[in-house]
Amino acid sequence: MKIVVAIKQVPDRDAPIRIASAGKWIEEADLQWAMNEPDAYALEEALQLKEKHGGEVVVVSAGPERVATTIREALAKGADRAIHIVADDLGSRDALGVARLLAAAIQPENPDLVLTGLQSEDMGLGQTGVILAELLRLPHSTLILHVEKTDAGLRVKRELEEGWFQSIEMPLPAVLTMQSGGNKLRYATLMGIKRAKTKELRAVNAAELGAGPAPVVVLEQITLPKKQKSTQILSGSPKEAATALVEKLKTEARVL
Amino acid sequence: MNDLLRTLVEPRHFALWERLLFPALAAASIYGFYWRFAPILRNIQRAKKDPGFHLFPIVKRVGDFVWEVALQSKVIRQRPLAGIAHASVFWAFCAFALVTLNHCAAVFGLGFLDPADRVGRYYFYFAAVFALACAVGILGLFVRRFLVQPKWLGELSWGSGVVALLIFALMVTYLAAFFVTGPAAAVHALWWAHTLALLAFLPIIPHTKHLHLVLGPFTVFFSRGSFAQIPPLAGDEDFGMVAGKDLTRIVSLQAYSCVECGRCMEHCPANNTGKELNPKEIVLGLRGYLNEFGPASEEPLLGKYASQQAVFQCTTCGACEFQCPVGIEHVPIMVGLRRGAVNTGAWEDDYGSKLFLALEKGSNALGMSATERDKFIEKNVLPIFDGTQEYCLWLGCMGAYDPQGREIVLAFARVMRYLGITFGVLRKEKCTGDAVRRLGNDLVFQQLAEANLETMAQNKVKKIVSICPHCVRTIQEDWKEYGAPPEVEHHSEFLARFASRLPSVQDRKKIVFHDPCYLGRYRNVYDEPRKAAALAGSLVEAPRSRERSFCCGAGGGLAFLGEEQGERVSHVRTAELTATGASVIAAACPFCNTMFRDALAARDDATPELLDIAQLVAQELPRESAN
Numbered sequence: 001m002k003i004v005v006a007i008k009q010v011p012d013r014d015a016p017i018r019i020a021s022a023g024k025w026i027e028e029a030d031l032q033w034a035m036n037e038p039d040a041y042a043l044e045e046a047l048q049l050k051e052k053h054g055g056e057v058v059v060v061s062a063g064p065e066r067v068a069t070t071i072r073e074a075l076a077k078g079a080d081r082a083i084h085i086v087a088d089d090l091g092s093r094d095a096l097g098v099a100r101l102l103a104a105a106i107q108p109e110n111p112d113l114v115l116t117g118l119q120s121e122d123m124g125l126g127q128t129g130v131i132l133a134e135l136l137r138l139p140h141s142t143l144i145l146h147v148e149k150t151d152a153g154l155r156v157k158r159e160l161e162e163g164w165f166q167s168i169e170m171p172l173p174a175v176l177t178m179q180s181g182g183n184k185l186r187y188a189t190l191m192g193i194k195r196a197k198t199k200e201l202r203a204v205n206a207a208e209l210g211a212g213p214a215p216v217v218v219l220e221q222i223t224l225p226k227k228q229k230s231t232q233i234l235s236g237s238p239k240e241a242a243t244a245l246v247e248k249l250k251t252e253a254r255v256l
Numbered sequence: 257m258n259d260l261l262r263t264l265v266e267p268r269h270f271a272l273w274e275r276l277l278f279p280a281l282a283a284a285s286i287y288g289f290y291w292r293f294a295p296i297l298r299n300i301q302r303a304k305k306d307p308g309f310h311l312f313p314i315v316k317r318v319g320d321f322v323w324e325v326a327l328q329s330k331v332i333r334q335r336p337l338a339g340i341a342h343a344s345v346f347w348a349f350c351a352f353a354l355v356t357l358n359h360c361a362a363v364f365g366l367g368f369l370d371p372a373d374r375v376g377r378y379y380f381y382f383a384a385v386f387a388l389a390c391a392v393g394i395l396g397l398f399v400r401r402f403l404v405q406p407k408w409l410g411e412l413s414w415g416s417g418v419v420a421l422l423i424f425a426l427m428v429t430y431l432a433a434f435f436v437t438g439p440a441a442a443v444h445a446l447w448w449a450h451t452l453a454l455l456a457f458l459p460i461i462p463h464t465k466h467l468h469l470v471l472g473p474f475t476v477f478f479s480r481g482s483f484a485q486i487p488p489l490a491g492d493e494d495f496g497m498v499a500g501k502d503l504t505r506i507v508s509l510q511a512y513s514c515v516e517c518g519r520c521m522e523h524c525p526a527n528n529t530g531k532e533l534n535p536k537e538i539v540l541g542l543r544g545y546l547n548e549f550g551p552a553s554e555e556p557l558l559g560k561y562a563s564q565q566a567v568f569q570c571t572t573c574g575a576c577e578f579q580c581p582v583g584i585e586h587v588p589i590m591v592g593l594r595r596g597a598v599n600t601g602a603w604e605d606d607y608g609s610k611l612f613l614a615l616e617k618g619s620n621a622l623g624m625s626a627t628e629r630d631k632f633i634e635k636n637v638l639p640i641f642d643g644t645q646e647y648c649l650w651l652g653c654m655g656a657y658d659p660q661g662r663e664i665v666l667a668f669a670r671v672m673r674y675l676g677i678t679f680g681v682l683r684k685e686k687c688t689g690d691a692v693r694r695l696g697n698d699l700v701f702q703q704l705a706e707a708n709l710e711t712m713a714q715n716k717v718k719k720i721v722s723i724c725p726h727c728v729r730t731i732q733e734d735w736k737e738y739g740a741p742p743e744v745e746h747h748s749e750f751l752a753r754f755a756s757r758l759p760s761v762q763d764r765k766k767i768v769f770h771d772p773c774y775l776g777r778y779r780n781v782y783d784e785p786r787k788a789a790a791l792a793g794s795l796v797e798a799p800r801s802r803e804r805s806f807c808c809g810a811g812g813g814l815a816f817l818g819e820e821q822g823e824r825v826s827h828v829r830t831a832e833l834t835a836t837g838a839s840v841i842a843a844a845c846p847f848c849n850t851m852f853r854d855a856l857a858a859r860d861d862a863t864p865e866l867l868d869i870a871q872l873v874a875q876e877l878p879r880e881s882a883n
Contacts, residue, residue, distance in 0.1 A: 012617060013617075013625070014617075014618060014619065014625050014626045014627065032617075034617050184606060184609060185609070185613055186601065186609065187601075187608075187609050187612035187613055187616065187697070187700075188612075188616055188699055188700075189495075189598065189599050189600060189601040189697075189699060190489075190495055190599040190600075190697075190698045190699040191495050191599055191600045191601065192601065192699075193699055194492050194493075
């Protein structure tokens, strides 16, 4: 089975985020970068499928030069080869624009299965994978925790709301967007890193894949969330306060 | 006067058959030795060279050799009774070198020690003293092994019994020659009895643990150079000890040198708490592997002869390595086997993976956000290191993120302020990599060491002080593989240096100090923390203390792994410390601290207070200096 995994490099969770002066994107200098977590789970699922059924795992990632470190990490964890779509303007592209780049790179690979994270940890649009499926003219399913290969195609486990799951049978080839937590991630090894050095990492210029039309969705401005604390003191006797608290937990916080 | 003393009587003339039979038997005996010894020697020589091995400084090697081999210091010190018995056998063997040479040369008329001559006579008497001591010693060892039967000696072996009898026979036949002066047939019979014992002994050596007679001295001399030293990996295909091809000469030499005395298992915290790990079996496993597969094999090391589970139960406390009388270095072997499993991804453990993933990206072993450290520094107004302060106070993962560890850091900061010594903390710190280093993850360790070394260089750090012995060890020794670390010391050393300027208390509460493995055995620091703790009360000692201290169970990355097999190491040690009747357990390591805290919480009886030595010292400071 030939599996393509689309991976995005995002700012590290611990990295202090600053807004760039134009207010349209974040300041990228001195920032630490990491593999988007749902993508890491997509990679893990792909590697496990390969270990079970054989085949090849190809990683595709779009972004500037720094993205190569994340690609190497994916190769170190066990991907067989990689395609780096060199693009410096990811921040100004909408999901359709990014999906077009990915689709153009993936199409010639003719994969049996395309996996990607259900959303990115920076923009969080959750659209790229779905649009990618549309562009590749492949069936897709979202929020996948687990993939099982059957004779006819795939059986996938989807996450629904409130702890419900859905099991779906679908044909191959297909595009799946993966939810975090379905598997246990593997750690990178010294052997993996050494072996990754000899693996193929092909760089393709975004312009070569066709620039495509202007973005449909234009980013106006980004801002940091405002920190706010709202403390309420519940008055009355302990019994009254407890009753009021339970009421609030039920109706306002909706955790009960 | 000399005529009054009896002297050794050896035959002066040998018959032709004797002159023919002796060389034939001697050749057979030497062949019997060589036949088994040659493949062993080949297995050692064919093993790969040890990366990072230096013969220099040779003076230290010679010194260690004299101290440990010639003077038998370790053998005696750690097991006095059996040790002295062993030393008497060893010294007798040394004294017998000339006697035996003379004994064999005599048959060809080439004897050089003449009983009639003053020098010869005195030498025979000199040797006789050792022979007597040796006969008593070997008898004692025989009684110990076959009648007392301590469990660490393992199953009874015929070899040991035969060897003991042969050594005893050698000594008795030597001593008897002082008394049997005739007739000639009796003198010859005695000579032959001594000779046959000798020729029977030789081929047994390479077949049994008595091989240590030959290899032990070399093992001690060709040590890695310092305690628990982890060698560098060499080249792109070295991932640690994966298969036979990864066994180095030192490891092979050590595997064949094991004398199976079981001191390692006697002191091993894992073995003592019902776990699978037995350090002796690990070493003997390597020997078994070498005998079956040889040093070039691709057969995995973890399999038939050693189990992965056992290898990952090691706390790297180093008690085994410290105890080993033939200089086997267990810690590099354990870490080497773990490297082989982790660097190739063969080790699958949920807790281990979680730790590795946390450190691949994050900054600390506790998997917390780095901003938690910033908040801690900000809230407690710890000064930021800017190059003007004398010390860089290294927080470490425990000091920066663990609530109890933070208390220790703050207590120590109070003491530094009281003493008027300037210090600062780094704006950013990453885990030193102690846990991943000892668990065998070289990839993450390298990333952490390099990032930290860069921070050190950028901030022009000259002197580091840390509350954590693991950080101290890793910075000073393990980072060396990737650069030159700054000078570093443990806070106990700092506190001891300034002890005269710190207030001491008259209320003499009883304090028991627990030696952390990474401070004691690893750094040879025993008195300094006691000097600091003594400021706050009077010290009592645990049954196992100083270099025999029993691990808390946290080392070697095990603090981050899951539930233990058997009893918990920390519970055993805590019970031992509590039983001293002390009202305070003094720790000097945040990992020991956290292990004991949990273990004390699980106890029903009135438990002693648990404090770091820095907290003990800070308690006695006048209130004004508190911030």
